């Protein structure tokens with residue numbers, strides 16, 4: 001293409017010098033919420049001891065309200081909205097951006113929230129394999145009128161490195177497990193409290209217990225397409241999500257604002273420590 005317009009990011013190869021803007025990016029962290037990703041960028045700014053206080057950090061995608069993007073040194077922090085279609089669009093444009101910017105050796109990590117199964121709320125799950133609603137390690141993409149099945153394996157070495165890093169963070173239970181990715185938050189995750197519900201409490205618990213026996217420890221809504229796209233494009237990828245509740249106990253998320261904020265910081269702390277280690281800044285561990 002003579003020109004590539006990354007429409008949903010409000011960036012383009014003719015309007016922006018992408019190598020100058022992004023050529024030094026080594027870590028990309030993505031998550032659903034714009035505020036969370038801004039807070040992560042500000043946190044990384046402090047952790048990397050960059051100049052200034054980082055409070056006035058600029059949203060690179062301010063020209064669109066679809067996604068937001070912040071850069072702190074070699075770390076890019078990008079929001080992706082909720083669900084597979086939303087993250088998929090962002091990833092297409094982000095991966096092209098990294099290509100146009102000539103970035104190399106990039107590690108990409110989704111830092112999110114999730115519902116746990118059989119584990120304490122507040123636990124952090126590092127995904128070894130993302131599975132679909134049938135507990136299968138696959139992502140089915142409809143392309144033209146074909147269903148194309150793609151692998152959802154994630155980088156095992158990266159998951160283990162992250163797990164080892166987590167041992168140095170006190171009071172945050174962290175484990176490696178399968179993550180189930182669904183197309184919906186309510187019926188799609190076996191919730192009884194949506195506007196629609198077509199199954200009994202017994203059926204819900206039977207499903208979630210079967211998921212647990214299949215190795216699933218948490219449920220969210222982006223990991224399969226994230227793993228599939230990053231894997232096919234050669235990006236080292238990981239998914240690290242905190243659990244907000246135990247789905248065997250309840251469906252409603254009734255955490256106080258402060259607890260919710262603290263839980264959401266847990267994956268951020270782990271990833272910040274990991275990045276600092278990778279950059280040789282281990283003496284600055286939080």
Ligand SMILES: O=P(O)(O)O[C@@H]1C[C@H](O)[C@@H](CO)O1
Pocket residue numbers: 031032033081082083111112113114185220221222
């Ligand atoms: O990255 P976040 O925490 O937004 O991801 C999970 C999965 C859904 O997008 C959303 C549902 O509340 O949270």
Ligand SMILES: O=c1cc[nH]c(=O)[nH]1
Pocket residue numbers: 113114115116185189219220221244
């Ligand atoms: O239960 C939950 C909590 C957060 N995100 C989800 O997708 N499910």
